[in-house]
Amino acid sequence: MSAELTPFEIFEAGDVALQCGITLKGAKLAYSTYGTLNAARDNVIVYPTRYGGSHADNEFLIGTDMALDPSKYFIVVPNMLGNGVSSSPSNTPIPLHGPDFPTITQYDNVMLQERMLRELFGIEQIRLVCGWSMGGQQAYAWAALFPERVAAMACFCGQAITAGHTYVFLEGVKHALITNPEWQQGRYTQQPWRGLTAKGRVWAGWVLSQEWFRAELWRDMGFISVEDYLKNTWDSMYYGLDANDMLSMIRTWQLCDIAANPVYNGDRKAALAAITARSIILPCRTDLYFPPEDNAAEVAQMPNAELRVIDSVWGHYAGGGRNAADTAVIDNALRELLA
Structure with a gap:
């Protein structure tokens, strides 16, 4: 993780049945929140973490001068399973410790996140779900699994389906x-x-x-x-x-498929078509493993989506806060989705 851990909370999820057929006993979902949940519980932004990152690594897009403004929104950053903060090979006891930790899918991540939001906060409606890289994979999954509850979605330098080259x-x-x-x-x-x-x-x-x-x-x-x-x-x-x-996170990434779940049973066309959220998909022109062409094929099957290519030499890092001009492109897109 590139950033020092900032404060976070733990959702004690108990025993969680995973897609792989294994029960993750005593599952823990680490999360951080920014801002205040309003009385209507409709100012919620979900912003999942990326490969090798924690909630602290997402903070570059959060601030009172940013679209993700904690003075307006309740921003929830859930840590992906396997990242070393939520339940992971390194912190799960025997018999699921280390290499015996079960395979995690993005479906597993999103279903656990939805349960946490509902049980802890009574949250049903999501104003925006967004993320970079593997965080963007989770944003796609959120929008497909809960289309009536997600108003807007943004994925920057990520995909709904891991391509063969990736x-x-x-x-x-x-x-x-x-x-x-x-x-x-x-x-x-x-x-x-x-x-x-x-x-x-x-x-x-x-x-x-x-x-x-x-x-x-x-x-x-x-x-x-x-x-x-x-x-x-x-x-x-x-x-x-x-x-x-x-x-563990590499395995999750390789298995990413928006339709590989009990809702869509492998029908990728149906899963993408189900995303009714206003969506802006933001690949970088020079990203070597999430090229714009892959996203263009996904967007073509989504009813309310726009492909907006970040014209940058920063490759995959265009989505991760490394270059101010690229971050501004993402921030402007998020402002549009929240307007």
Whole structure:
């Protein structure tokens, strides 16, 4: 996680039956809230977390000068299962500890989030659901699973269905980690640091575009060479995180399919057509694993959606608050959806 953990709460969910056929006993959903729920309970924004991130990593889009204004809205940021804050391989006791942690789907995440909002706050209506990357996957799922309850949806640099090319990219990241002998089939006694470093170096070549490297924008960050950037940014990117947690979230990502659930039974066309929420889908022109073409195919099947491409060299990072101009594009889209 790139940001220090800020305060959060825990929803004690008890025993949760997962799509994989395993019961997650004593499930915990960590969440953070910003702002105040109004009397009508209709000022709710749901903003799920992304791969390797926590609620703290979402705060770049929250503020009184932003569309996600806590003086107007009740913003709920649920931590995805497997991220090390909610129930995860690293914090779940035997027999579901470490590599024995069950497979989590985005359907599992969203159904648990819906239950938390309903049981803790009495929330039924969602003004907006939005997210970056895997957070955007959850936004898609929210809008499809609860179409009459979600008024607006935004996905920035994410997809409703993990594309084959993205699946293969994630296989490379995964194998950079699990081929480290210290991984020991997930039963390590200390984190497999060499595998985590290799994972970071693989990711570095995907998250930013060829144009970004061609322009040597790492110089603007204070680095004197590409190797300096890799050594001082990516070699330590995943230090402090748990390898089994990282693998759990990769598995969730690879399985992402908006229709792979009991509601749509694999009918992707029906799932996308069910999204009646006013939606703006925001891919980046240079995102190497969530290209605009994939989103365009999804938007074509949604009745009330717009494809709005972020014209940036920042690749996947265009959705994650790394570049102010890209963040402004996302913030403006969220303002429109909330207007």
